[in-house]
Amino acid sequence: MDEHTWTVIVEAFPRLLGYFVRVTVPLTILSFMLALVIAVIVALIQYANVKGLRQICRFYIWVVRGTPLLVQLYLIFYGLPSLGIVINAFPCAVLVFGFNEAAYMAESVRGALESVPKGQVEAGHCVGMNYLQIMWHIVLPQAFRVAFPALSNSLISMTKETSLASGITVMEMFRQAQVINGRVYQSLALYSEVALIYLAFCTLLTALQHWGERKLGSYGQTTHQPGVFARLFGAGKRGAA
Amino acid sequence: MMLEVRDVYKSFDGKEILKGIDLDVEKGDVVAILGPSGSGKTTFLRCLNFLERADRGRIVFDGEEVDLHTASKSQIADIRKKTAFVFQNYNLFLNKTVLENVTLGLTTARHMHKDQARVKAIQALEKVGMADRLDSYPAQLSGGQQQRVAIARGLATDPEIIYFDEPTSALDPELIGEVLSVMRQLADEGMTMLVVTHEMEFARGVSQKVLFLSDGEVIESGSTRDFFQNPRTDRAREFVNKILSNREE
Numbered sequence: 001m002d003e004h005t006w007t008v009i010v011e012a013f014p015r016l017l018g019y020f021v022r023v024t025v026p027l028t029i030l031s032f033m034l035a036l037v038i039a040v041i042v043a044l045i046q047y048a049n050v051k052g053l054r055q056i057c058r059f060y061i062w063v064v065r066g067t068p069l070l071v072q073l074y075l076i077f078y079g080l081p082s083l084g085i086v087i088n089a090f091p092c093a094v095l096v097f098g099f100n101e102a103a104y105m106a107e108s109v110r111g112a113l114e115s116v117p118k119g120q121v122e123a124g125h126c127v128g129m130n131y132l133q134i135m136w137h138i139v140l141p142q143a144f145r146v147a148f149p150a151l152s153n154s155l156i157s158m159t160k161e162t163s164l165a166s167g168i169t170v171m172e173m174f175r176q177a178q179v180i181n182g183r184v185y186q187s188l189a190l191y192s193e194v195a196l197i198y199l200a201f202c203t204l205l206t207a208l209q210h211w212g213e214r215k216l217g218s219y220g221q222t223t224h225q226p227g228v229f230a231r232l233f234g235a236g237k238r239g240a241a
Numbered sequence: 242m243m244l245e246v247r248d249v250y251k252s253f254d255g256k257e258i259l260k261g262i263d264l265d266v267e268k269g270d271v272v273a274i275l276g277p278s279g280s281g282k283t284t285f286l287r288c289l290n291f292l293e294r295a296d297r298g299r300i301v302f303d304g305e306e307v308d309l310h311t312a313s314k315s316q317i318a319d320i321r322k323k324t325a326f327v328f329q330n331y332n333l334f335l336n337k338t339v340l341e342n343v344t345l346g347l348t349t350a351r352h353m354h355k356d357q358a359r360v361k362a363i364q365a366l367e368k369v370g371m372a373d374r375l376d377s378y379p380a381q382l383s384g385g386q387q388q389r390v391a392i393a394r395g396l397a398t399d400p401e402i403i404y405f406d407e408p409t410s411a412l413d414p415e416l417i418g419e420v421l422s423v424m425r426q427l428a429d430e431g432m433t434m435l436v437v438t439h440e441m442e443f444a445r446g447v448s449q450k451v452l453f454l455s456d457g458e459v460i461e462s463g464s465t466r467d468f469f470q471n472p473r474t475d476r477a478r479e480f481v482n483k484i485l486s487n488r489e490e
Contacts, residue, residue, distance in 0.1 A: 117330075117335075119328060119330055119332035120332050120333075120334055120335065122292055122326075122328070122332060123326070123328065123332035123334070123391075124334070124346075125291075125292070125321065126290060126292070126321060126324075126325065126326040127321075127325075127345070127346025127395070128321050128322050128346055128349075128350030128351065128398065129345070129349050129350045130350070133349045133350070137334075137337075137345060137349065138334050138336065138337075141336045142335060142336045219335055219378045219379075219380060220377065220379070220380045220381040221378075221380040
């Protein structure tokens with residue numbers, strides 16, 4: 001690598017990181033929070049088997065999971081204006097990412113809710129608790145513990161998917177890299193740099209997931225907990241899921 | 242009469258499981274509900290606490306009549322407040338400690354103060370010999386210990402009657418004794434109990450009444466002594482003989 005390439009990489013770094021921190025991270029966090037709210041609602045509707053609404057939820061999951069995210073972004077951002085619905089690029093990205101990831105997360109949450117033995121719900125009724133009390137104290141905490149790894153997965157996916165927002169004019173880190181590249185023609189160096197910044201952040205998220213799983217505990221059950229190293233590189237024995 | 246049960250019917254997918262069950266329970270009675278597998282014993286017990294909605298039937302609990310099919314939410318809550326239910330699989334709250342398992346119903350459903358609930362819970366846990374494991378999680382306990390905690394959870398709510406649904410059927414043989422001895426102690430203290438069980442020794446030694454079901458019908462209903470010594474029907478005689486001969490093997 002020549003000296004010029006190094007200069008490009010070094011000079012680009014603060015700008016790329018700046019866009020990452022100011023745009024990519026907030027976009028990820030807002031989208032994820034929206035997704036989490038939608039996912040929990042959609043999962044609870046299915047868990048509680050609310051007639052009518054349940055069908056709507058299944059339909060939503062079917063459509064969203066069955067169409068590409070990039071197409072959804074284009075459809076909402078470039079397509080809807082012809083119906084007179086114009087949404088700014090950033091909020092549009094938050095909406096699409098949120099609704100898209102929520103469809104996957106809803107299935108994780110529903111599975112987690114259904115994994116809590118029904119007998120505990122019956123026992124709750126028998127000691128006089130009502131449905132909300134049972135959900136709040138018994139079902140949701142256990143379901144959250146089960147769903148946590150899958151939800152962490154979604155957060156990590158979402159971090160990288162936000163690069164697609166460049167396609168609808170959101171000036172996030174990847175688009176900024178494209179802009180710089182238009183000036184200096186150093187695709188390999190710049191896109192490698194971008195990839196490494198994503199990788200570093202996702203490594204941090206993986207470590208956070210590991211910490212979170214420890215923190216949540218497993219209610220006295222002895223499960224195999226791989227260390228951070230094994231978690232990152234898949235080394236050593238695979239723990240039971 | 243503390244509890245009168247009349248005419249309970251229940252079908253699952255068109256198959257009649259209960260075909261008109263009656264039962265009278267006096268305060269302090271221990272009633273053993275016996276019968277071959279699939280006779281409807283568990284379904285009957287679950288209907289009494291609305292874990293299953295009966296197709297028809299009614300109960301009179303403390304003089305208050307409740308229709309088992311049409312009971313309102315508040316009627317169900319009322320009945321459940323006066324009763325406790327012990328499950329075959331314990332059904333402890335797995336995310337809660339032993340102490341929390343017992344206090345949760347008190348602090349949520351009964352709005353009891355935390356400290357008061359704790360005192361009450363420890364009393365109940367002492368009774369079943371589990372007060373030394375307050376901070377353990379269910380996963381750290383044996384089946385017999387879990388079932389004793391489950392009994393304490395029920396006891397802490399001061400029930401007028403406790404329903405036991407095959408409380409020892411999921412236990413390893415060496416753990417059955419500790420649960421039965423807690424139940425025997427409760428019976429001695431005058432607790433009213435309905436017990437679906439396959440433990441004939443317990444039924445014979447502890448219960449005063451037997452309700453013998455077969456194919457969803459009451460075949461015999463009466464004193465335990467009569468049931469075991471002079472069964473009136475062939476089916477009951479067959480059942481008792483089979484069990485006695487099994488024991489001799």
